[in-house]
Amino acid sequence: MSTPLEQRIRARIRETGPISVAEYMTLCLLDPVDGYYPTRDPLGSDGDFITAPEISQIFGECLGLWAVQSWEDMGRPESFNLVELGPGRGVMMADILRVVSLEPACKAACSVVLIEASPALQAVQAKTLGRSGFQVMWADRIEALSVEPTLIIGNEYLDCLPVRQFICTDPFAGDKGWSERRVGADDNGLRFETDGQPISEATAALFPGTHETPKLDDLLEVCPAAEQLTDHLATLFSMAPGRALFIDYGPETSSFGDTLQALKRHEKVGVFEAPGDTDLTARVDFEGLSSLAETAGLDVQGPDTQRAFLSRLGLELRAVALLRAHPDAKPKLARQLHRLTDEDEMGTLFKAICLSAKGLPHPLGFA
Ligand code: SAH
Numbered sequence: 001m002s003t004p005l006e007q008r009i010r011a012r013i014r015e016t017g018p019i020s021v022a023e024y025m026t027l028c029l030l031d032p033v034d035g036y037y038p039t040r041d042p043l044g045s046d047g048d049f050i051t052a053p054e055i056s057q058i059f060g061e062c063l064g065l066w067a068v069q070s071w072e073d074m075g076r077p078e079s080f081n082l083v084e085l086g087p088g089r090g091v092m093m094a095d096i097l098r099v100v101s102l103e104p105a106c107k108a109a110c111s112v113v114l115i116e117a118s119p120a121l122q123a124v125q126a127k128t129l130g131r132s133g134f135q136v137m138w139a140d141r142i143e144a145l146s147v148e149p150t151l152i153i154g155n156e157y158l159d160c161l162p163v164r165q166f167i168c169t170d171p172f173a174g175d176k177g178w179s180e181r182r183v184g185a186d187d188n189g190l191r192f193e194t195d196g197q198p199i200s201e202a203t204a205a206l207f208p209g210t211h212e213t214p215k216l217d218d219l220l221e222v223c224p225a226a227e228q229l230t231d232h233l234a235t236l237f238s239m240a241p242g243r244a245l246f247i248d249y250g251p252e253t254s255s256f257g258d259t260l261q262a263l264k265r266h267e268k269v270g271v272f273e274a275p276g277d278t279d280l281t282a283r284v285d286f287e288g289l290s291s292l293a294e295t296a297g298l299d300v301q302g303p304d305t306q307r308a309f310l311s312r313l314g315l316e317l318r319a320v321a322l323l324r325a326h327p328d329a330k331p332k333l334a335r336q337l338h339r340l341t342d343e344d345e346m347g348t349l350f351k352a353i354c355l356s357a358k359g360l361p362h363p364l365g366f367a
Pocket of ligand 1: 052
């Protein structure tokens with residue numbers, strides 16, 4: 001059954017032609033009337049997907065430790081912004097703030113800023129953080145942040161940034177050997193198509209340059225919003241010390257392949273099955289991101305596996321402490337740790353990467 005958003009996308013394609021995969025993702029995820037995030041709270045076991053902070057409070061608590069140490073690393077500034085990108089239900093920030101509260105000078109210095117595109121989730125965040133003891137502000141975009149020492153955290157944020165897709169039509173023709181894959185429509189619904197036309201030089205300039213030599217029909221994903229993000233972080237962190245930590249799923253090195261996926265009730269479904277009604281993500285190209293960040297003038301640590309990162313932040317010690325207080329919770333806690341760190345769960349598929357202002361001490365959690 002077609003969704004209202006699908007009807008609108010088809011009308012638009014009829015009028016102005018096929019749209020890029022990035023435009024399709026943006027409409028599906030963020031359309032204010034029919035988009036996925038603005039119209040619901042998608043998280044949790046009753047929702048469509050579950051994230052690390054929703055699995056266990058220990059995840060956010062480890063990040064709280066990371067934040068306090070990073071504040072120390074910035075020279076214990078008297079005021080700093082603690083920013084979360086895409087905070088979901090606000091659960092991770094609540095866990096982080098509990099740890100920040102243990103260091104009164106850090107708490108006094110801390111201004112919490114949430115950047116959230118969904119009004120529905122903003123309301124949930126306000127509720128979750130209402131009793132945190134911190135004043136919480138919302139900003140529309142990171143460009144609106146004040147110039148101050150800044151810590152930025154994003155869990156499963158990068159994977160919902162829109163990607164464009166390109167198909168290799170001639171491996172020996174350089175930039176001219178790529179054509180953009182777009183979303184078109186026929187009588188049966190939406191579908192992928194390419195017109196076989198080579199891309200422009202401006203488009204080729206978006207390619208990260210970290211992939212191997214392509215073969216015919218290889219598919220390359222590019223995330224222009226990740227480049228804008230790293231450029232802005234570099235500008236911000238050149239004016240005041242700062243650091244950004246991202247945790248997400250993706251391989252360590254750049255590779256080809258169509259990774260756009262849709263989730264509904266914890267199951268994969270077709271990306272055109274119910275536009276606006278399913279979560280759409282693409283895996284993160286960590287090697288491409290590192291390269292963009294280094295070019296922009298940032299120091300890069302990682303990517304490291306979530307498992308190694310959390311272990312260095314004391315995940316096991318925190319679990320032992322929790323167990324001492326709640327001995328009955330042992331089976332539940334063991335399940336949570338397994339999901340966060342096991343190789344068959346999130347442990348190695350998920351990675352942490354840290355982008356810092358030049359010259360800060362080595363960040364906690366990274367080898
Ligand atoms: N970090 C949370 C939620 C992850 S889901 C967790 O780990 O549980 C992705 C989050 O990013 C949602 O809150 C979604 O509304 C938000 N989001 C997606 N695209 C965004 C954008 N362009 N700007 C701001 N927030 C965005």
